[in-house]
Amino acid sequence: MKRIFTKRNLLIALAVVIVGGSAVLLVNRLSNGRSDSAAAASGQIWTCSMHPQVRLPKPGKCPICSMPLIPVNQPSSTNQSSGSMLELSDHARAMASVETVLVQRRKMSRQIRVVGKVQYNETALANITTRVEGYVERLFVDYTGIEVKPGDHLVEIYSPDLLVAQQELLIALESQRGSALVESAKRKLLLWGLTQAQVDDLVRDKKISDRITLFSPIRGTVTEKMVVQKAMVKPGDILYRLANLESVWVYLDIYESELAWVQYGQMVETRSEALPGESFKGRVWFISPVLNEETRTVKVLLNINNTEHKLKPGMYVSAVIRAELLANGKPAPTGVEGQWSCPMHPLVVLPQAGECPVCKMALVQIPGTPASAKPVDDQLLSVPITAVLDSGVRKLVYVEKSKGQFAAVEIVVGPRTDDSYPVLSGLSEGDKVVTRGNFLLDSQFQIRGLPSLFYKEGQATAAGHQHGAATTPPPTAPKPAEHKH
Ligand SMILES: [Zn+2]
Numbered sequence: 001m002k003r004i005f006t007k008r009n010l011l012i013a014l015a016v017v018i019v020g021g022s023a024v025l026l027v028n029r030l031s032n033g034r035s036d037s038a039a040a041a042s043g044q045i046w047t048c049s050m051h052p053q054v055r056l057p058k059p060g061k062c063p064i065c066s067m068p069l070i071p072v073n074q075p076s077s078t079n080q081s082s083g084s085m086l087e088l089s090d091h092a093r094a095m096a097s098v099e100t101v102l103v104q105r106r107k108m109s110r111q112i113r114v115v116g117k118v119q120y121n122e123t124a125l126a127n128i129t130t131r132v133e134g135y136v137e138r139l140f141v142d143y144t145g146i147e148v149k150p151g152d153h154l155v156e157i158y159s160p161d162l163l164v165a166q167q168e169l170l171i172a173l174e175s176q177r178g179s180a181l182v183e184s185a186k187r188k189l190l191l192w193g194l195t196q197a198q199v200d201d202l203v204r205d206k207k208i209s210d211r212i213t214l215f216s217p218i219r220g221t222v223t224e225k226m227v228v229q230k231a232m233v234k235p236g237d238i239l240y241r242l243a244n245l246e247s248v249w250v251y252l253d254i255y256e257s258e259l260a261w262v263q264y265g266q267m268v269e270t271r272s273e274a275l276p277g278e279s280f281k282g283r284v285w286f287i288s289p290v291l292n293e294e295t296r297t298v299k300v301l302l303n304i305n306n307t308e309h310k311l312k313p314g315m316y317v318s319a320v321i322r323a324e325l326l327a328n329g330k331p332a333p334t335g336v337e338g339q340w341s342c343p344m345h346p347l348v349v350l351p352q353a354g355e356c357p358v359c360k361m362a363l364v365q366i367p368g369t370p371a372s373a374k375p376v377d378d379q380l381l382s383v384p385i386t387a388v389l390d391s392g393v394r395k396l397v398y399v400e401k402s403k404g405q406f407a408a409v410e411i412v413v414g415p416r417t418d419d420s421y422p423v424l425s426g427l428s429e430g431d432k433v434v435t436r437g438n439f440l441l442d443s444q445f446q447i448r449g450l451p452s453l454f455y456k457e458g459q460a461t462a463a464g465h466q467h468g469a470a471t472t473p474p475p476t477a478p479k480p481a482e483h484k485h
Helices: 007-030 036-041 090-095 160-175 179-191 196-205 256-261 438-447
Strands: 085-087 099-102 104-107 109-120 125-129 134-139 153-158 211-215 220-225 238-243 247-255 267-271 280-292 297-305 316-324 379-384 395-402 405-413 420-425 432-436
Touching (some): 379 432, 405 438, 432 438
Antiparallel strands (some): 104 379, 109 316, 267 316, 395 405
16 A cells, blocks of 8 residues: 555646646636625535535635635626526636637638659550560660650661561562562561551662661650660560650548548649749549558549659659538539549540540549539638537537627537638527637536536536545446555
């Protein structure tokens, strides 16, 4: 038993006394202005905030802990409580630094800040592959990072096989043995990677070349070069990788709890530390259908226009997703609803039905209320977060009904925005809610036995917490002797 009075226990006890003491001091300041004689005459009962079993007919000190006594739920000259209302005098109101704001209707939005990573646009990648066996004679593109356009020459390959195939075509042409042989010889050359123009030149000029030049199929940047001068290459070898950086993708990791605010079609603003003062906007066009169980996040993809190549794959960006809230607390349409998109190419958004410009599939209408039909009452009743007391089970605000008259009001709110909650029920426009001093008010309500945050129905006596009165610990509590320090 001796060991209970350790330093830690003493510190905890001290902290309890200090916190309790200051609460009582504040309470006494709030309920000042009473003379002792008046108290005795009115039948006022006095109690200790730490020992509710103490009930004395006059003010003084608690016989157990010597703390100043406080009045039990009775009317006083300065702080009245009528029904479930509490009245504060101007002085008490000033002492508690009570501040209020009017509940107003306004546009509300939710902001989600996330970090994202710039990646290649996967649909704008190309590999340059050789289809013939041969030796690299000339490298036109001989370092990574070069920008190429469609049709730019990349590499020249010497190929004995090609020589033979071209001779076959010329022989077929000379022998006049039918166009079928000519066609098959032409086809072979085309399949090996010669362009139609190169084949036409051969037919016209009859000039055989033992070299084949590979050209770029897309506009892009050479991101990898796997070939060197004089190297031998086989069909299927990748010589270069190209990426078009005119648009890039940004991957965002969105937490489960924030996913409700992210929608297809939303415009998102991103910024990079490498480009101070600049912002890049992109549309959410893909939300991953699976959640990463390790990070509890879902991948969301943005497509960002990058014609100036400022965003570089691998860069980190910070992104802000803004979702306007509707009157029902749900996110507002993004503006793409009712337009048309391709099931395979969600980046395609067109105002009318038709076929996909990429794959010719029939476009489907994007579900949801079109932005043009957006309801006008997108203004929500909003209450500042500082006004809301949250017990975890319910949320409460204190409303100043008339000057100095306060009442506790239970409210239902929507999702929290940056500085406020949308009110779904409990308040009306023009209500004055307490944004400062509400914790103190709540303790006043509690002490007076009025309905408060943790005591929905109020209590019959002051300081309803019964721990002071409990002399025997509950059966589940460990006995002090069992503690081993
Ligand atoms: Zn398509």
